[in-house]
Amino acid sequence: MRAAEGREAQAPPRDARLAAGLLTLALLAACGLSDWLVANSMLTLPLLVAGLVSAGVTAWGVPRLRQLKLGQVIREEGPQAHHSKAGTPTMGGLLVVPVGVIVGGLVSPADPRLLAVATVTLAFMAVGAVDDWRSLTRRTNTGLTPRGKLLLQAGAALLFLIGAASGGWLGGASPGDVVLPLGWILPLGLLIWPLGLFVFLAESNATNLTDGLDGLAAGCGAVVFTGMGLQLMLRGHEGDPALAAFCTAMAGCWLGFLAHNRNPARLFMGDTGSLAMGAALSAVALLSNSLWPLLVMGGVFLAESLSVIVQVWVFKATKGADGVGRRVLRMAPLHHHLELGGLPEIQVVNRFWITSLLLVLLGLVLLP
Template sequence: MAALLSLVLLVGALASDVLVANSALTIPLLVSALVSAGVLAWGVPRLRQLKLGQVIREEGPQAHLSKAGTPTMGGLLVVPVGVLVGAWISPGDPRLLATAAITAAYMAIGAVDDWRSLTRRTNTGLTPRGKLALQALAAVAFLAWAAWGGWLGGGAPGDVGLPLGWVLPLGLLIWPLGLFVFLAESNATNLTDGLDGLAAGCGAVVFSGMALQLMLRGNAGDPALAGFCAAMAGCWLGFLTQNRHPARVFMGDTGSLAMGAALSAVALLSNSLWPLLLMGGVFLAESLSVILQVWVFKATKGPDGQGRRLFRMAPLHHHFELGGLPEQGVVLAFWGISLGLVLLGLVLLPT
């Protein structure tokens, strides 16, 4: 099924290159996928030798305890491939440098978090407040860079394009919105990384969708950022060669935070917040499931300290898994939903 997903995304890139002027998605997708697969084939045994094995939380599904010891921090092997191939598409475009920088910054934050988890032999690394502070600091630096370059918003600074020709003129409010997007999206992709191949497959689909919508929105498209998205999609397809079930490596926060940061940066620089919201619906649902679970539990907590649970377990993928659906079945269903949301997003393109 991972091979079939790769074929579907490759066909989409080829169709864009044939039918859309200035489109060049196939080469970065293929190059990034092949290089990532090769780097992983070399690097995963090294991660195992370094004993960088994932610590599985005891309160999670019991079937996941067998995953303990699987090498993590795999994002460190593939994210740089996607970033370098993507930047190679148009090396003179300063937006790509900014996008590469914020992606690398979030990868570094995730790496510190993963490393602290591994050295402490727990499933927690940085404190939640400390991690959010680092993410916010990097996001504000990116927003300042983008504002200085005049890259934020659509026709006017701070504009957010919506379907049917609507435009949301936010002005300076694009700053708090941009900060929220970085924090929400990076943590949503992080929450999605809980089953073999789930985050990598959904990430590849969403990056491909973002690339396609960037080439279909008229005005000769945006080949630079579209090519970057294609390269990032390719690196996650390459990651699936080792991350599909049964996973031989996990991406860790190193990969999942970088994935969310790259998506956020592209969306903010290309006035694509609406497509990201729709195409990344699986990420949104995973994040909302955790928020709702915590809220309902706290709102209904009795004197015994126990409250009601809206889901069997959050994030959402665990709810379906504990309901009897096999892990691979959940992953395939979420891949399919992501593909459907991408198609819907291509129909409802903003102006």
């Protein structure tokens, strides 16, 4: 616990605080512009309310989590500089994910799609909480077995897909079709089911892999949720105000969390938060036929996931008799490669945030 207390006693670096403030202002400005220019747009209020409530709840929750001794266990093979983070309270997702879900659901409580998105988000949060809890009680960086974790995620995703299909929501207005740019449509039919399952597993684990530096996943998640909300209002004449507002509520909860998660972090989201983040993005994308925008806007999550896949594949493919293979990166995921290359943690985070902002702009330009 001494390391965590020492980290908390330090004043947050000015550039980390400034970067988080500028990111918040940028997302608020984007939502405000949408509300001003687009009919039926109501993005700013959910963002503000969820952000303020989340910041307050996390401020209240940090000392409680510390009293419960829910301190992060740092994996031995990770960067040595991260060992000072050991003992920092984790499972912060328990504090903020319900805030985003509740605020987003209250925007349009009669819309059953929001209940479906909220349910699968909370289900993935529960899976992450079990994983985090087992890690903490065992004092290791591993909780559930990879197979057990995937099975629980797949089960929650399948229940969502069944509910969405029975409600006629899967794929938005054209069930089974995936809308692409330039007016192209990919008619998948029943193949939308395995694709939907893959999206849930891939996206939730990609956000999980991204959660490795102070403020990285929270900031990128806030940007992508805002981008998804914006594109939902810009597609078509009526847009989709309910799902769009849900997205900005989730963005707000992560911005509020960022007030305590920016460098030096006083709180980590854990798998509790990162799995829920990916599940919410997947659910919204599948219900609104926004898989293409999510792929583009969530490019940072995709790059982080691919960096791990490539690293593992090359290592196994080139492994010699001594059991050692070649490495493409100094360490996977990608953010650790850049960090070990000499780039300070705060700069890695800021560059990934900026990349996410640029990818959101690209996604808006390439709207189906």
